[in-house]
Amino acid sequence: MTVTDTTAGYYGQPVLKAPVWKPAIAWYFFTGGVAGASSMLGFAAGRRGNRRLARSALVASAAGIAVSGPLLVVDLGRPARFLNMLRVAKPTSPMSVGSWILTAFAPASMLAAGSAVTGRLPRAGRGAAGAAAVLGPAVATYTAVLVADTAIPAWHDAHRELPYLFAGSAAASAAGIAMAFTPVPDAGPARRLGVVGAALEVAAFRSMESGLGDAAGPYREGRAGRLAKASEACTATGALLVLAAGRRRSASVVAGALLCAGSLLSRFSVFRAGFESAADPAATIGPQRSRRGAD
Amino acid sequence: MGFFTDTSICIGCKACEVACKEWNDVPDDGLDFLGWSYDNTGSLGADTWRHVAFIERPRGGSAPPSSPPVNGQGAGSSPAADALDTGDAGVRWLMSSDVCKHCTHAACLDVCPTGALFRTEFDTVVVQQDICNGCGYCVPACPFGVIDKREPDGRVWKCTLCYDRLKADMAPACAQACPTQSIQFGPLDELRERAAGRVGVLRDAGVSEAHLYGAGEDDGVGGFGAFFLLLDEPEVYGLPPDPVVTTRDLPRMWRAAAGAALALVGAVAVACARPR
Numbered sequence: 001m002t003v004t005d006t007t008a009g010y011y012g013q014p015v016l017k018a019p020v021w022k023p024a025i026a027w028y029f030f031t032g033g034v035a036g037a038s039s040m041l042g043f044a045a046g047r048r049g050n051r052r053l054a055r056s057a058l059v060a061s062a063a064g065i066a067v068s069g070p071l072l073v074v075d076l077g078r079p080a081r082f083l084n085m086l087r088v089a090k091p092t093s094p095m096s097v098g099s100w101i102l103t104a105f106a107p108a109s110m111l112a113a114g115s116a117v118t119g120r121l122p123r124a125g126r127g128a129a130g131a132a133a134v135l136g137p138a139v140a141t142y143t144a145v146l147v148a149d150t151a152i153p154a155w156h157d158a159h160r161e162l163p164y165l166f167a168g169s170a171a172a173s174a175a176g177i178a179m180a181f182t183p184v185p186d187a188g189p190a191r192r193l194g195v196v197g198a199a200l201e202v203a204a205f206r207s208m209e210s211g212l213g214d215a216a217g218p219y220r221e222g223r224a225g226r227l228a229k230a231s232e233a234c235t236a237t238g239a240l241l242v243l244a245a246g247r248r249r250s251a252s253v254v255a256g257a258l259l260c261a262g263s264l265l266s267r268f269s270v271f272r273a274g275f276e277s278a279a280d281p282a283a284t285i286g287p288q289r290s291r292r293g294a295d
Numbered sequence: 296m297g298f299f300t301d302t303s304i305c306i307g308c309k310a311c312e313v314a315c316k317e318w319n320d321v322p323d324d325g326l327d328f329l330g331w332s333y334d335n336t337g338s339l340g341a342d343t344w345r346h347v348a349f350i351e352r353p354r355g356g357s358a359p360p361s362s363p364p365v366n367g368q369g370a371g372s373s374p375a376a377d378a379l380d381t382g383d384a385g386v387r388w389l390m391s392s393d394v395c396k397h398c399t400h401a402a403c404l405d406v407c408p409t410g411a412l413f414r415t416e417f418d419t420v421v422v423q424q425d426i427c428n429g430c431g432y433c434v435p436a437c438p439f440g441v442i443d444k445r446e447p448d449g450r451v452w453k454c455t456l457c458y459d460r461l462k463a464d465m466a467p468a469c470a471q472a473c474p475t476q477s478i479q480f481g482p483l484d485e486l487r488e489r490a491a492g493r494v495g496v497l498r499d500a501g502v503s504e505a506h507l508y509g510a511g512e513d514d515g516v517g518g519f520g521a522f523f524l525l526l527d528e529p530e531v532y533g534l535p536p537d538p539v540v541t542t543r544d545l546p547r548m549w550r551a552a553a554g555a556a557l558a559l560v561g562a563v564a565v566a567c568a569r570p571r
Contacts, residue, residue: 006528006530006531007530009530009531009533010331010338010348010350010530010531010532010533011329011331011334013337013338013533014338014440015439015440015530015533015534015535016435016437016438016439016440017340017434017435017437017440017441017442017443018434018435019431019434019435020431020434020443020444021431037559037563040559040560040563041563041566041567044563044564044566044567045567045570047567048567048569048570049570050567050570050571053571075430075431076428076429076430076449077427077428077429077430077431077444077446077448077449077450077451078427078428078429078449078450079428081409081426081427081428081429082428084409084411084426084427084428085408085409085428085430087409087410087426088408088409088410090405090407090408090410092405092406092542092545093405093406093407093408093432094406094545094548095406095408095430095432096408096409099408136559137555137556137557137559137560138552138556140556140559141552141555141556141559142552144548144551144552144555145545145548145549145551145552146432148544148548149406149436149541149542149544149545149548150402150406150432150435150436150541151402151435151436151437151438151538151541152435155435156541156544159544159547159548159551160547160551161551162551163548163551163552163554163555163556164551164554164555164558166555167555167556167558167559167562168558170559171559171562171563175566185571186571188569188570188571189566189567189569189570189571190566192565192566193562193563193566193567196562196565196566197562200558200562274435278435281530281533284535285530285535285536288535288536288537288538289530289536289537291537292536292537
């Protein structure tokens, strides 16, 4: 078998190794996003005196982070060694930075939720909610840096847009859960956040696609492409439903579920696109060859 | 210390693969016939730390023949197609023993969250197996697709440049076993000098395509600890033509994340401008 098409590399073999992460990691992008953005919504609502919304958002934040930990640990090849994550603090490793952020965020988020639900330790609860809200934006966006900081073209070359996509996705999902679990009269801020988050999520995804140019293939075709289309449909429908009928209880539950589904699907689309991009030798070789040719 | 792999004298014997496996106790990963010439390991991975690539290339450069000749009756007017018609003489057979590049700016080491990957006193990059927790971050970070997770072990593995042998003043197993000195081990500046001389000799002998891959220090990974003399484009050997350490762009990524975090703060502030 002779090699004639050099963009296909060595007998069409991938140049890069595909990630070894399991779908638990894509789920974590979602649950971590919910936790981060919910802590912000909960804190802001509490400060504005909206107790009911604050409580449901703080509980969502604690639930999100409580699920996140196990999702991250089961993905490890050696789960029993998960504490090695805190062996060093490395600014060059987004995963190390994220581990430390989560270590600070998780207890704060849980204390805030516990206090909001039980009414005990109100002052500590407010302080914890504030601390979690300060860390929330980092929890919601560092995962975008984590995937971008790889050699995979569909991830690395999207490093400008991915954090905005993840921020919008986190806002939409946190708002979706809050509007589904909060009485309609108190859920106004959740509805507004849902619409803004959905707009950011859709806009960032589209801008990522156009920014990637030829490397956007995985986001347009195949499994990741189908997930992206489904995500946009869910997110857009959810946002429109909020605007059209957000003050009806049933509609706001459906809209919240759609926003969450859209957010989850966009995380899975990004996740899958990385695998497809890594498997394609031309995606790695092509841009590098033109870059070298331009020198 | 590092490797200079001179592929122009590689005979594809795979002694390097075998010696590496034996010395480092690397598990068997199947003796499969892949259908790609004589290659049976496919690529570098958790259980293949030296990989001998076999490439069959039509003579006459990288341009594919305009029309494939069929039993010598095709319209083979291009030189490449004519060459193919003559059978073996029209095919160049390239062999190359690939290995971890032990980058000066190593992405695997940069992104490792546990500190399991570290730089040794020999300027090589090694995984500490008693620390690795199998997070897998190094796997997609490597621009060469070298490091991978070993299942069911759960940890990541790659070439250590025979760290244990180096400590005992011995050459790495692959270099020791190589019968043609295609794999040379030594201080990098010495190897670079020798490699430049070798390219000169080859070019004088009419092998104009001979060139070094990874011998400089001004590339995207700050120089390779294991570089190569190639007789074709790097991508033909499955090597990236212009690898860049992903963490070079990390400051830009954190800045984008800071912008997105601010956007999120703004969105929540706007949403909560009214309490209900």
